[in-house]
Amino acid sequence: xxxxxxxxxxxxxxxxxxxxxxxxxxxxxxxxxxxxxxxxxxxxxxxxxxxxxxxxxxxxxxxxxxxxxxxxxxxxxxx
Amino acid sequence: xxxxxxxxxxxxxxxxxxxxxxxxxxxxxxxxxxxxxxxxxxxxxxxxxxxxxxxxxxxxxxxxxxxxxxxxxxxxxxxxxxxxxxxxxxxxxxxxxxxxxxxxxxxxxxxxxxxxxxxxxxxxxxxxxxxxxxxxxxxxxxxxxxxxxxxxxxxxxxxxxxxxxxxxxxxxxxxxxxxxxxxxxxxxxxxxxxxxxxxxxxxxxxxxxxxx
Numbered sequence: 001x002x003x004x005x006x007x008x009x010x011x012x013x014x015x016x017x018x019x020x021x022x023x024x025x026x027x028x029x030x031x032x033x034x035x036x037x038x039x040x041x042x043x044x045x046x047x048x049x050x051x052x053x054x055x056x057x058x059x060x061x062x063x064x065x066x067x068x069x070x071x072x073x074x075x076x077x078x079x
Numbered sequence: 080x081x082x083x084x085x086x087x088x089x090x091x092x093x094x095x096x097x098x099x100x101x102x103x104x105x106x107x108x109x110x111x112x113x114x115x116x117x118x119x120x121x122x123x124x125x126x127x128x129x130x131x132x133x134x135x136x137x138x139x140x141x142x143x144x145x146x147x148x149x150x151x152x153x154x155x156x157x158x159x160x161x162x163x164x165x166x167x168x169x170x171x172x173x174x175x176x177x178x179x180x181x182x183x184x185x186x187x188x189x190x191x192x193x194x195x196x197x198x199x200x201x202x203x204x205x206x207x208x209x210x211x212x213x214x215x216x217x218x219x220x221x222x223x224x225x226x227x228x229x230x231x232x233x234x235x236x237x238x239x240x241x242x243x244x245x246x247x248x249x250x251x252x253x254x255x256x257x258x259x260x261x262x263x264x265x266x267x268x269x270x271x272x273x274x275x276x277x278x279x280x281x282x283x284x285x286x287x288x289x290x291x
Contacts, residue, residue, distance in 0.1 A: 010288070025288060026246050026288075056252070062244065064265075067252060
């Protein structure tokens with residue numbers, strides 16, 4: 001096991017009652033709400049790029065369907 | 080370590096792939112609010128009959144969530160799925176006739192479409208039954224409200240629970256990839272394995288990022 005830590009909290013695009021929300025991991029509330037998933041992905045991508053973190057796109061069922069990394073550091077080796 | 084009766088929630092829900100996201104979100108809400116999920120596969124000991132396992136789960140759980148979404152056939156000549164209403168009947172009977180602490184049992188009934196249950200189970204007409212429309216956000220909302228109002232759960236808002244759920248999903252994804260799983264592997268995990276991961280996440284203090 002390495003001591004590697006993912007140091008920045010990822011951004012999540014998730015469905016919400018009024019459309020699609022952008023949520024930072026660990027946040028109690030959405031940081032923004034959008035009418036379409038595309039708009040939410042665009043907003044979350046901008047934040048993830050600026051912060052150098054992960055972007056998780058959830059499907060309508062809540063499960064992660066896509067993940068994009070904007071971290072500068074290399075991915076850890078897979079076990 | 081035995082699970083305390085007062086914090087134990089029996090989940091009587093379908094286990095098919097289409098329903099899995101609803102089952103997982105319901106289980107997550109229960110765990111996030113500090114309760115223990117009890118489902119039949121948790122003690123799938125080949126030596127014990129399935130019904131005996133279910134009876135033990137019902138007897139040892141103060142709370143029961145019963146989802147009747149699969150009582151309706153989806154195709155011609157398909158049989159109804161009778162296990163869920165049967166187990167609801169066991170839970171209800173346990174509350175009515177079990178005596179002692181079992182008389183305190185509390186039940187939440189969910190369905191997919193409003194009033195569908197009445198067509199196959201008219202005996203429970205008039206009970207307070209909630210429909211989620213196969214929307215996990217609605218399922219979480221119903222379970223959260225019920226746990227807060229009937230089980231004394233801390234009044235954490237639905238929005239907070241949904242935020243925790245997204246956080247857990249990211250944590251779980253990173254953990255599994257780091258441990259050598261593929262995205263496809265994660266998609267195919269059995270619900271009981273995901274529920275165990277939820278318990279790991281809760282026991283770790285609900286971390287908002289994965290460390291390895």
